Amino acid sequence: METQEKVIKIVSEATKVDASNIKAETNFIDDLNLDSLDMVEMMMKMEEEFGVEIPEDKTEDLKTINDVTNFLKTMN
Amino acid sequence: MQLNRVAVTGISAICGLGNNLEEVWANAIAGKSGISKLEMEGSDSWPVQIGGVVRNFTVSEELMNLKDQDRFDKFIHFALHCANEAIEESGLLKAGYDPYMIGSVLGVGLGGFPFIEKTHQTYLDKGARRVSPFFVPSFIPNMATGKISMKWNFRGTNHAVSSACASAAHAIGISASEIMLGRQDAVITGGSECVIGGLTIAGFASMKALSKRNDEPTLASRPFDRDRDGFVMGDGAGILVLENLEKAKARGAKILAEVVGYGSTADAYHITSPHPEGEGTIPCMLQAIKQAGIKPSDIDYINAHGTSTPTGDIAETNAIKAVFGDHAKNLNISSTKSMTGHLLGAAGGLESVFCVKAIQEGIIPPTINLDNPSDGCDLNYTANKKVDREIKYVLNNSFGFGGTNSTTIFKKYEE
Numbered sequence: 001m002e003t004q005e006k007v008i009k010i011v012s013e014a015t016k017v018d019a020s021n022i023k024a025e026t027n028f029i030d031d032l033n034l035d036s037l038d039m040v041e042m043m044m045k046m047e048e049e050f051g052v053e054i055p056e057d058k059t060e061d062l063k064t065i066n067d068v069t070n071f072l073k074t075m076n
Numbered sequence: 077m078q079l080n081r082v083a084v085t086g087i088s089a090i091c092g093l094g095n096n097l098e099e100v101w102a103n104a105i106a107g108k109s110g111i112s113k114l115e116m117e118g119s120d121s122w123p124v125q126i127g128g129v130v131r132n133f134t135v136s137e138e139l140m141n142l143k144d145q146d147r148f149d150k151f152i153h154f155a156l157h158c159a160n161e162a163i164e165e166s167g168l169l170k171a172g173y174d175p176y177m178i179g180s181v182l183g184v185g186l187g188g189f190p191f192i193e194k195t196h197q198t199y200l201d202k203g204a205r206r207v208s209p210f211f212v213p214s215f216i217p218n219m220a221t222g223k224i225s226m227k228w229n230f231r232g233t234n235h236a237v238s239s240a241c242a243s244a245a246h247a248i249g250i251s252a253s254e255i256m257l258g259r260q261d262a263v264i265t266g267g268s269e270c271v272i273g274g275l276t277i278a279g280f281a282s283m284k285a286l287s288k289r290n291d292e293p294t295l296a297s298r299p300f301d302r303d304r305d306g307f308v309m310g311d312g313a314g315i316l317v318l319e320n321l322e323k324a325k326a327r328g329a330k331i332l333a334e335v336v337g338y339g340s341t342a343d344a345y346h347i348t349s350p351h352p353e354g355e356g357t358i359p360c361m362l363q364a365i366k367q368a369g370i371k372p373s374d375i376d377y378i379n380a381h382g383t384s385t386p387t388g389d390i391a392e393t394n395a396i397k398a399v400f401g402d403h404a405k406n407l408n409i410s411s412t413k414s415m416t417g418h419l420l421g422a423a424g425g426l427e428s429v430f431c432v433k434a435i436q437e438g439i440i441p442p443t444i445n446l447d448n449p450s451d452g453c454d455l456n457y458t459a460n461k462k463v464d465r466e467i468k469y470v471l472n473n474s475f476g477f478g479g480t481n482s483t484t485i486f487k488k489y490e491e
Contacts, residue, residue, distance in 0.1 A: 016142040040209040048206065 004069040010045050011065065014038075024066045046072065079256040081321035082335040083489065086166030087429045088158040091312030091416045092128030096161060100426075101433050103415070104441040105462045109294035110416050111308050118274055123281040126293040127272040128310030128417030130154070139227065147210040148219065149188030150270035151422075154313035155220035156227060159264050163228065166317040168262055171327050179232035179260045180221040181251045182315075183243030183267030185421025185476075186276065187236075188215025193275045220268050232260050238421065240476030241383075243267050244314065245424025248484050249338035251318050261320050266425030268313035280309065283348065285385060297418075298445035299382035299411035300389050300453040307383040310417025314425030316432070331489040333432045336469075337370075339363030343479030350388055354395035356481045361399045361471065364483040373403040374469050375485070377440050379427045380457075381473040382411025383418050390452050392473065397455070408465055410458040414444040424474035424482065431470040431486045438466050 001009070004024060012019040015032050028034045034042070043059050046052070046068060052075045054062075062068050090096065092110025093103040103110065110128045119125050135145060135153040139160055145153065159180075163169060168178070191214045198206050213219055217236035225234050233254060237247040244267025251265035280286050287306040289296035297308040324331060341363065343356030350357065365372055381392055389411075397404045412430050419426050434440050439462050446459040470486045 014143075037209040037213075044206060044208065053205075 003072055004065065006049065007046070007065055007069050007072065010049055011042065014042050014045055022065060024064070024069070026065050027063055029063065050075070080258055082252045082255045083319045083321040083324045083329070083331045084316050084333045084335065084432050084486070085319045085324050085329045085331060086162035086164070086168065086317035087315070087332060087432050088161035088165070089312065089314045089426050089429045090130055090133065090154050090158055091419060091426055092130060092310055093416055095130065095133050097429070104412060104430060105439050107442045107444045107460060107462065108415060109444060110310070111293045111296055113293050114272065116273065122274060122277050124277050124286045124288055125290045126287070126296055126308055128308060128312070129272055130311050147214055148223070149191045149214050150311070151184060151188060151268040151313070152220045152223055154270060155182060155268040155315065156223055158266070158268070158313045158315035159224050162315045162317045163264070166319070167329055168317055168319070169228065171262070171323070173261045175229050175231040177232055177261040178230040178263070179251070179254060180224045180230055180234050180264040181247045182220050182236055182265060183245065183247035183421045183425060184217035184220060184236045184238060185240050185243045185269055186271045187217040189271040189276055190273050191215045193273055224264055230264065233263070239480045239482070240478055241418065241420050241423055242474040242476035242480045242482040243421035243424065245428070245472065245474030245482035245484055246340060248316065248335065248424060248428055249340055249482055252335040252338055255318055255320050261323055263318050264315060265318055266313065266315035266428065267422035268425070269420045269422040270311040271420065272309050272311050277309065287384065295445050297384045297414045299380070299384040299414050299443055300393070300449055300457045301446050302448040302450045304384045304386065304389065304450070306385055307413065308417040310419045312416065312419050312426055313422050314427065314429040316425070316428060333435045334487040334489050335484060336487045337364035337368030337485030339367070339483040341481045343481065345479050347479070348477050350391040350475065351479070352391065354391060354398055356479060357392065357395040357473070357475060358398050360481040360483045361395065361473065364471065364485045368469070368485045368487070370469060372400045375400070375407060375471050376465060376467045377434055377470045378407055378409045379431050379470065379472045380409050380411045381475045382443065383413055384411070389450065393453050393455060404455055407456060408440045408458050408463055409455055410441055410443045412441050414446070424472065427472050427474070428484060428486070431472050435467050435470055435486060435488045438464055440465055
C-alpha cells in the first residue's frame with residue numbers, strides 16, 4: 001500500500017470518516033474537526049503503523065494528509 | 077426552613093435482565109435470572125466465571141458517536157443510554173428550566189476499570205508513548221455526568237459519588253437534598269457501573285466475597301438462602317430524573333413517586349465486614365424514616381441490600397428487626413440482586429428504579445432462589461414470586477465496603 005493510502009486508512013479508522021471523503025489536502029482541524037487529543041492519538045497510530053517515532057515538536061507542522069505523508073516518506 | 081418536595085419524573089435501567097426499563101421490569105417481576113456464564117477473553121480460567129452482564133447492547137450514535145464509542149468505557153455508554161430514556165419519559169427538556177439549575181450526580185463505584193486494565197497492559201507491552209490521550213477521560217468516574225452535561229447542556233452541579241456499593245444510593249440522597257434546598261430544579265441521578273473482568277473478579281474472589289457456583293449461574297445469587305455462598309457481580313445502570321415537585325406539577329409532568337427520606341451513616345468498624353450489632357445500618361434507616369416524617373410501621377416494602385453473602389444478609393435482617401420491631405413481619409422485603417447480580421456502585425440506582433416501579437404498579441419483585449431460608453433469616457423476603465401489594469412507602473438500603481451506609485425512602489405520590 002502506498003504511504004498516502006495507508007495514512008488515509010489510519011485517519012479514516014480513527015475518525016470514522018469514510019476514506020473516500022479524505023483527500024491529500026484534507027486538513028485535520030478545519031476539515032475533520034479534530035482537537036488536540038485527537039491529534040495526539042492519530043500521531044500515535046501513525047507511529048505504531050509505520051514503526052517510526054514522530055518528534056513532538058514536529059507534530060505541530062503536520063496539518064494535512066499531505067504533510068503527514070511527506071513527513072513519513074522522509075523518515076524511511 | 078421549608079424544604080422543597082422532590083418528585084421522580086423519569087426512570088430507566090439496563091442490566092442482565094434487559095436493555096431498557098420495560099424489559100428489565102418485566103423480567104424482574106417474572107422472577108427471571110439475569111446471571112449467565114461469562115464469555116470473555118480468558119474467562120474460562122477465572123476463579124469465578126459468572127456474572128450479570130449486559131448483552132447485545134450498543135449505545136445509539138445520537139448519544140455517542142462512533143469515535144467516542146471506542147474511547148469511553150461502558151459505564152459511560154450505559155449512563156447516556158439510561159439518562160436518555162429517563163429524560164424522555166420525564167419531559168424535562170420541555171420544562172424550560174435554567175440550564176444552571178439542572179444537575180447530574182451519579183454513583184460510580186470503580187469507574188472504567190476495564191480500560192484501566194487494558195491500558196496498563198499496553199503500557200507494559202509498548203511503553204508510555206502508546207498510552208492513549210483518551211485513557212484518563214475514558215475511565216474517570218465523573219465522565220459519565222460530564223458526557224450527560226455536554227449532551228443536554230445541563231450546567232448545574234455535576235459530579236460522581238463514589239462510596240463502593242452505596243454509591244448510587246448516596247448520589248440519589250445528595251441529589252434529592254440539592255432539590256430540597258432549592259439549589260437545583262432537577263437532577264439526573266442514580267448510578268452506572270461496568271467492571272466485570274479478570275482483575276476485578278480476581279480481587280473480589282480473593283476476598284471470598286463472590287459465589288463460585290460456576291456451573292449453575294442462574295442459581296448463584298440467592299440472598300437469605302441457606303446455601304448462598306457470596307455475591308454475583310453485575311453490570312448496568314439505573315437512572316432517575318428528580319425534580320422540584322411543585323415545578324414538575326406546574327409544568328404538567330407525570331409524577332412517578334416522591335423522594336421523602338435519606339439516611340447516611342458509617343459503621344466505623346471494619347473495612348469490609350458489617351457491624352455485627354448494626355450500629356451503622358440501624359441509625360441509617362432511622363434517619364431516613366425520621367426525615368420522611370413517618371413511623372417505621374408506615375413502610376410497606378424494603379428493597380434490601382441483600383447481596384447473598386453469608387454475613388451481610390444476616391446482619392441486614394437483624395438491623396431490620398431492630399428498626400421495625402413487630403412490624404418487621406408485616407413488611408415485604410426483597411433482594412432484586414437475586415436476579416440482577418450486584419451492580420456495585422450502580423446497585424442503588426437500579427434498585428431505586430425497582431422501588432419506583434413497585435409503587436407505581438403495586439407489585440413487589442421477588443427474591444429468587446430462596447428455597448430454604450437461612451437460620452436467622454426469618455422475615456418475609458417475597459420468595460420466588462412477585463407479590464401484589466398496595467405500597468405507600470418503600471425503603472431502599474445500600475451498604476458499601478469502607479463501612480458506608482445509605483437508605484432512601486420513596487413515597488407514592490399524592491397531591
